[in-house]
Amino acid sequence: MNNTRKHQKSIEMENQTKIDRISNLPWDVLDIILVHLPLREAARTSVLSSKWRYKWTGLSQFVFDDKCIHSSMVDKAARWMEIMKIINKVQSSHSGPIEKFKLAAYCCPNQSDFDQWIAFLTKKGIKELIIQDFSFIKRFKLPSCVFCCPKLSCLELFGCIFKLPAFFKGFDCLKSLKLSQVFIVSDTLESLICNCPALERLTLLNIDHLAFVRIHNPNLKYLKLDSKFEDICFGYNPLLVSVDIRMIPMYGWTIPWRPEQGKVCNLIRVLGSFGGINRLCLYGQFLEVSFLYLKLCFILLIYFGQMLRINKII
Template identity: 70%
Template sequence: MLNLIEEPIKKTMKKHENLAEMEKQIKIDRISNLPWDVLDTILVRLPLRDAARTSILSSKWRYKWTNLSQFILDDKCIHNFISDKASRWIEIRKIIDQVQSNHSGPIEKFKLAAYCCPNYSDLDQWIRFLIEKGIKELIIQEFSVIKHFKLPDSVFCGPKLSHLELYGCILRLPSSFKGFDCLKILQLSHVLIISDALEHLIRNCPVLEKLTMLNLQNLAYIRIYNPNLKYVKIDSAFEDICLEHSLLLASVDIRMLPKNRGTTLQHPEQGKVCTLIRVFGSLRGINRLSLSNQFLEFLANKDVPERLPTPFKQPLGP
């Protein structure tokens, strides 16, 4: 008789124990216990504002978002009702301060794409911080330019940089600059740089594949010497151009804007040979060529011969 009573009791107790174990498993925060590289992979796919909102989940999550490997600061990070450019930068600065105070580990990518009016000393300090963190992709896109800011020399000591986009800065190469060994993509927009510095920069990026130059200022001529280049786009004012030993170039897009000055620089190469041949005569792998504006007139400043060199006999793409 006792066994008949104990058996149902044992079954009931076992059932409750199983339920308790299930409840315990449900209460475990499995996401918080994921490895950081997995969490980072998840969070960097969210807009930064949404990633920052995870700070309210628990004390464990309070500063997780500040340790991301990628930060994209765009209009989604700023409240819609904030339209003043200086105020928008204040909002961005709040994010930067949080990251600088709490971040540990590397930062691989940073992108600034919010139309604002930055405090240049803040921006300078932030760029230095990113270089110390081993940044690989540094992208500074269009913002409200009041004056050009001096790019800190520390940028040129970033050994891991593979993608660099700069906007609205003064670019002066320090004497200690040895080159960017890992840089594959370079875009300069509204950048103030002299011709010799630009040539030296391009020469010393041995794996550079894509080069874009938009509205560069203070240029006299452009000389591109890089045997690894595959894509070049130029939309800027200049007086002369030379493409040397760029045998892998497959796509060239050049739009020549008028110079503000009335005089034209006579570069040493000018006048020696037909400009069309001088500029493009050494290129053998072109499959896309787009030329517009004053550049067509520039190419025709000397008589074009009846027979073009061998590289030009290859068919051009559409």
């Protein structure tokens, strides 16, 4: 009798060890596990069993970087074709939302394929759209569907032409905006910043055609600007605590005068806009003006010091 019970227990234990507990986990738990793997490794889980064949295509985050592509592949067009193989599988079988997409693999996208994929993402409720590293023959046009993403909280764009469509009402949830090597005119940038009421971080790097910069956003906390421009003006930014500006002069440019401008690059006007700022870094042409400003302050301190001494004697 004891032997029979022992045998039954051993069978039960053996059956329990054969249960695929990972496959039976809730999808939200599996999604958390898989998104922490490089996308190439997540795709390899398709060989585990029939249950896993398409699990990876339903991820909520897709990061296309150099880990997705074999290191021996150097042709930029061929690298994009490898990415498109993954994209096509995702588009054909994905269900549910996609919260994050990041492109950080040096490749050369086809414009129509790229537009189609971006349009697919906008229908999936994208929250983080990050395009960091790729190669186009010329600046690519940002699809207008990007401006129809009500849940977008993080937007990073590289090497595109940025124009606001007529229907654009703003990004209500956008907290972080980074533009790098982007073509955008001054008025468009000003309108974009003003129409992002939740914006906290703004980074502008090597912007094309940016003559005048006006920063006005009551929720902005962190600003980094490293680009060619002729003048900058700060509006109402009460929460701004960190400012990092490197100014590269635009030789040969003539910019229209605006009422808020005093002299071009009026450092005193800029510094007067900062109330509760904790960190301020100025580089480039700002330094030339900074030395004059500091020299003036030093002369004034000496003058007032002498006046106080005279008053004490009297």
